[in-house]
Amino acid sequence: MKQTRKTRQAAARQKKSQPSGAAQPSRRNVLKLLRSGAIGGVVVAGGGYFARGSFQAHAAEHDLSRLGQGKPVVVQIHDPQCPTCTSLQRETRKALKGFGECDIVYLVADIMTEKGAAFAAKYGVPHVTLLLFDGEGDLQQTLKGMRQRDELQQVFTSHHAAST
Template sequence: MSKPRKSHRRKSTPKGGEARSSRRDVLRWIRNGAVGAVVVAGGGYVAVGSFRAYAAEHDLSRLGQGKPTVVQVHDPQCPTCTALQKQTRRALTEFGECDLLYLIADITTPDGQAFAVRYGVGNVTLLLFDAEGGLQQAVQGMHSKDQLMPILRSHHASHAMISG
């Protein structure tokens, strides 16, 4: 005679009532809630870090604070500006933030527009400043990383000679 097999299926809901939560269901709910909270908190942490980096990069008051600076006059809706930004960031990976500071003058904001007007330039422009905030060079138009490297090296070297 064979023994009846135990079923691992969930028991059906009692007639006319709701299913009772087992301890396992409660623990699963707590675990899923904890995982969800960690994911949301992690996403918030990343978002705050990204916002801080964005805000620092757009803070034009950092210009002239003791570091040579590259300021991109930028329109976020302009594909050429975005391409120049990508190439500039690639070129700047050779330098640390202690060597060259990278800032963005977003011409869609009042501060960015005023900055562009003050220096008489439009978007798709890089302005190279010395550590005291004096304009040293304007680089207009689209440039590749390879074209930007000698310009940035020269700017960095001339600044290092002046301060060092």
């Protein structure tokens, strides 16, 4: 049988549309891909969960409306760009670890925000300052400058005893 030009072209087109020995993914490769995707999903979800918790803690720490709600409060006047402020924050957090979360509330008045700057101006204090309030929200003590954990623990212990 003699092939015409049209039948040869049709046969060539059909041959091109068929896979030419392309490797099909093996079951093992598909399972590896699924495993990697599952691990990646868990990592992303875990990171999101951590970020959410971290954001909530950060937001609660900057909520100055928590002042005067029945618990003694330590408010740090803080500039996030100041290395001394960051050191004071680290030492304050270490000193507060000995107290329960319900014993003393730690808040941050960030002077780079409008509310934080207004709070610092209200009490006439610069950054690198800790303000200690009683449960009613009355200022009891002002600590200006850098302090170490041991000194802060003593101050917080006496402040807690006097405020309860």
